[in-house]
Amino acid sequence: MHALFLVDPWSILILEEEERAENPPKKVRKIVSNHLKSSNPKSESRLPLLSLDIYVPRDERFGHVKFSDFLAYALKSIAQVLLPEISSLFDKTINEFDSFEDVFDLYNGGIKLPGKATVSKVRNRVPWELLKELVRNDGERFLKFPIPEVIKEDKSAWRTDEEFAREMLAGVNPVIISRLRDSPLTKYSTPIHDMLQFKFKYEIIIKHNLVFPPFQQAMESNRLFILDHHDALMVYLRKINSTNTKMYATRTILFLQDDGTLKPLAIELSLLHPQGDHRGAVSRVFTPAEDGTVEGTIWQLAKAYVAVNDSGYHQLISHWLNTHAVIEPFIIATNRQLSVLHPIHKLLQPHFRDTMNINALARQILINAGGMLEITVFPARYSMEMSAVLYKNWVFTEQSLPADLIKRGIAVPDETKPHGLKLLIEDYPYAVDGLEIWSAIETWVQEYCDFYYPTDESIQKDEELQSWWLELRNEGHGDKRDEPWWPEMQTRDDLKQTCTIIIWVASALHAAVNFGQYPYAGFLPNRPTISRRFMPEPGTPEYSELEQDPELGYLKTITAQLQTLLGVSLIEILSRHSTDEIYLGQRESDEWTCDDEPLAAFKRFGERLKGIEKRITEMNENPKLKNRVGPVKVPYTLLFPNTSDYSREGGLTGKGVPNSISI
Structure with a gap:
């Protein structure tokens, strides 16, 4: 062909x-x-x-089982080859979902092909083996997908405000929400509290029966939180909105209720001033409204614009940049500067497995120009530019989970509490489970490093270790070489902090932002990736359509049918565990070292992870912890370590912390 x-x-x-x-x-x-x-x-x-003939060093290539699994999953996502054929097919038939039932049909039986003549025409232009994979077994349905967890128990619970807010704490991107403090005044921003004081009157709060103390008091008592996708995206609004995408930069204000759940209070949608960027932003504020009314649909659309921002930021920054991209220089420097017998090489090597290979494939088909991400997320051709520009905000030491939680204002230091932190949202599943795993990794690294490095002087005299760290700073993350926050690698604490962060990013952080993609975003109305038109204004045809058919108006605003198919195909692959996955606390061989004390410490690490699994199971069964399961009845298991023997099952399990970034 x-x-x-x-x-x-x-x-x-x-x-x-x-x-x-x-x-x-x-x-x-x-x-x-x-x-x-x-x-x-x-x-x-x-x-x-x-x-697939992409150069990857031989010892960094997929194993046979991994490669076989990857090919099998990839056959379900051949969109780039079939893109013109699929576009032509849908342009002549149904390029839109007409109702949510049409979306549900993707999981109940796929999309009905227009007819045998069309199938025959497509067959003549694409490899028949690939077409058969799409058509599946019945020969009539196209692209049938597994039912995402978010709609498995309840098809409408995703639309609730409680679930919208809960996913900021326990969904696929739980690493952005922060406590609302005095906002910095930037070229694009008005301080949040001023904006709310002016536009978000207390009468609205009373109207919606919200238990809400005076604004300043709520902020000072740590009851206000924000999902902020405003200033980072404002820079790109004019570029992106010059394409078929029509989006806003968003900020969402939430109130921490007495039962531990978050209540959305207001959503700000911002555009650049039509008379020039120097005039700042033009903003509108939307507040909750009753479902079943036009105002209720407008509120649903406001939440959709937030989800679009969060989906793109998640995929490009939280996922690609902050896990896949930043860890690769550590892999290269480790292989170049540390011998395979070096203790730090032995410590870190399991956490680098398959990452070079999956990143190479991503550069070929996912993040490349014209690739899947540009087709399916809102920044389109500006995706990699945005990711590269936001790399300037990356700070290695802030990748520590405790440091990240403190920076976001979600936690404050408190030596009387476990892990030395007090969570201001106590029922924050990602943080609660994450701190348990962080502490287990930290203890394991400390015990391991203390065995091989009894003094600070032993760190300073290790020439391989010093060369490794020099290359990482000056070459691997060369753009950051002069930053003052890098550990100096002169003390045992420097080494322990560095190795703990590397292992955390490669294992638990990646698991938290990757394997929930299909469970939550496999149903695109819950996590749309593109918005195609602005908020309808009264008196316009779009507003009339919204009044007459709210579902159709909603679906015409978010990701179109073709892009939905491509996006869901992609995240189905990304969310699958390989059958040869090796999870945190496991090793390929029990003979990775001959030293008894490190082996004993590693066994203790595994036992501690099993205890974490038990506590996660208990918390998910506790009805008082409402954020653990939520209205959609999806328990939070993304940071369930999965140390048991049955963990080799693979597939869309929605749980398990692999050692490395392998998908």
């Missing part, structure tokens, strides 16, 4: 034109090759689209 040599829809259009002119494939490939050549001799050339 000629299409196997192509890299993007533009090239496929060239192919179609050349085929109609009956030019030979060789000429077609030459045209595409010339199109892709860069004037920069140091630039990399892109591989053919479906090529």
